[in-house]
Amino acid sequence: MNSHSPPSLHSSISKIAVAQICHSIGFHSTEPFALESLSQIATLYLQTLARSASSFANSSNRTQSNLLDLILALEHLASLRGFPGASLIGKPLLRSGALRDLVNFVESIDELPFASQIPRSPLKTAFPSSLPPPSFAELGKDPPFAHIPAWLPAFPDSIRRRDGDDRVTVCGDGDGKGGEELEGNSAGVIVVEKGERVLPMERPRVRFRFGLGLGFEGMGTRSGVCRGGKRVCWRGSDEEERLNGEGCRGERQ
Amino acid sequence: MNPSNEAKHDDESALADFLSSLMDYTPTIPDELVEHYLAKSGFQCPDVRLIRLVAVATQKFIADVASDALQQCKARQSAVVKDKKDKQQKDKRLILTMEDLSRALRDYGVNMKHQEYFADSPSTGMDPTSRDE
Numbered sequence: 001m002n003s004h005s006p007p008s009l010h011s012s013i014s015k016i017a018v019a020q021i022c023h024s025i026g027f028h029s030t031e032p033f034a035l036e037s038l039s040q041i042a043t044l045y046l047q048t049l050a051r052s053a054s055s056f057a058n059s060s061n062r063t064q065s066n067l068l069d070l071i072l073a074l075e076h077l078a079s080l081r082g083f084p085g086a087s088l089i090g091k092p093l094l095r096s097g098a099l100r101d102l103v104n105f106v107e108s109i110d111e112l113p114f115a116s117q118i119p120r121s122p123l124k125t126a127f128p129s130s131l132p133p134p135s136f137a138e139l140g141k142d143p144p145f146a147h148i149p150a151w152l153p154a155f156p157d158s159i160r161r162r163d164g165d166d167r168v169t170v171c172g173d174g175d176g177k178g179g180e181e182l183e184g185n186s187a188g189v190i191v192v193e194k195g196e197r198v199l200p201m202e203r204p205r206v207r208f209r210f211g212l213g214l215g216f217e218g219m220g221t222r223s224g225v226c227r228g229g230k231r232v233c234w235r236g237s238d239e240e241e242r243l244n245g246e247g248c249r250g251e252r253q
Numbered sequence: 254m255n256p257s258n259e260a261k262h263d264d265e266s267a268l269a270d271f272l273s274s275l276m277d278y279t280p281t282i283p284d285e286l287v288e289h290y291l292a293k294s295g296f297q298c299p300d301v302r303l304i305r306l307v308a309v310a311t312q313k314f315i316a317d318v319a320s321d322a323l324q325q326c327k328a329r330q331s332a333v334v335k336d337k338k339d340k341q342q343k344d345k346r347l348i349l350t351m352e353d354l355s356r357a358l359r360d361y362g363v364n365m366k367h368q369e370y371f372a373d374s375p376s377t378g379m380d381p382t383s384r385d386e
Contacts, residue, residue, distance in 0.1 A: 010286060010290070013283065013286050014282070014286060017281050017282045017283065017286070018315055020281050021281055021312060021315050021316050021319060022315075022319045022349055024281075024316075025316060025319040025320050025323055026320075026323055026347060027319065027322075027323060027326075027347050027348065027349045028346045028347045028348065029346065029347075029348050029349070030349035030350075031349060031350050031351060033351055034349045034350055034351045034354045037365060038315065038318065038319070038354060041315075041318070041358070041363060042282070042311055042314070042315050043290055045311055045314050046282075046287065046290045046291075046307060046311045047290050047293065047294045049307055049310060049311070050290065050291045050293075050294035050295070050296035050307065051294040051296070053296055054294065054295045054296045054297070063297055064297045064298055064299075065296055065297065065298050065303070066298070066303075067272075067303060067306075070303055070306060070307065074310055077314075080361065080362045081360065081361060081362075092261070094264065094265055094268055095261070095264045099268070101313070102306070102309060102310055103267075103268075103271050105309070105313045105316070106271070106274075106275075106309055106313075109316070111279060112281045113279040113281070114279070114281060114282070114283040118283055118285045118286075
């Protein structure tokens, strides 16, 4: 059992809900595997219902599903077992037998709320999904960089980034300043003007010497494959050179 | 023409009543779970009533399956009880088993086979002699 990945929050919640339904039907207890299967089937049923309703909506050139799509999806799923009035073709959709069954079901059972409160994720409350952030064009601003099209959502007023130290980088507030306010940080790049970038500081030069490493002291790298004298080297600072030299010597000994 | 129109009107008002009653109704399957799976399947609808309707439909399906399984369970138990009258009290507990569940689900078009060797508990299906060792 321990080899299973830990169950997700959704599957645990659906398990509890299904267990509540089974208990209300009259079961005293269940086998764990049976409960798991039934809750999996519940989520599959839900997803099939939703997928079929959204495909009915899409086939009539809509993206949002409405009640009629949902009734069609309900009939679609109920058609396997049949429902009253399924054979009548001209029957109006709002008087569907599948929906009537559902109404009767809701009236016949007691209301049984879920066992515990589920906290909403904080992300959802911060960004309500129905309202996408406004684009550059809607705000009437120019994107800070030329490669960003105007229909993309605008940057937030300040993008804060922490690179170890507490330097805060402000980027693109949109009122013409663009990326000019960028402060230098050692890890990144300073933007002087739009598009032009320079390194924050003069970087020390690095020097490499390519060799086989198995050559004897006297022969050096000029033996073996490197006979042609192929060498790659950048003129570096003295310190770097010394360090490199030490490294090489260490390797050979 | 007139009576049929009236009947239609009644039906529609009953449906509207039902839908508005869903606003105050709390289904057993929580809204958050339903919204998650709806969003996952591409269902877009801002209306809470439709989300509740989906939840109620799923609840009805599960309740139907579970009550079918319950009937299977009771039928099986009564068959056992006929054989052994003295064990009647002991067997009264109703337990949802894979056997009853898969039999009930077969009517709903779900073919489920339970491998015996995917054990519910570590000791299931073990040979008693090997367990002793």
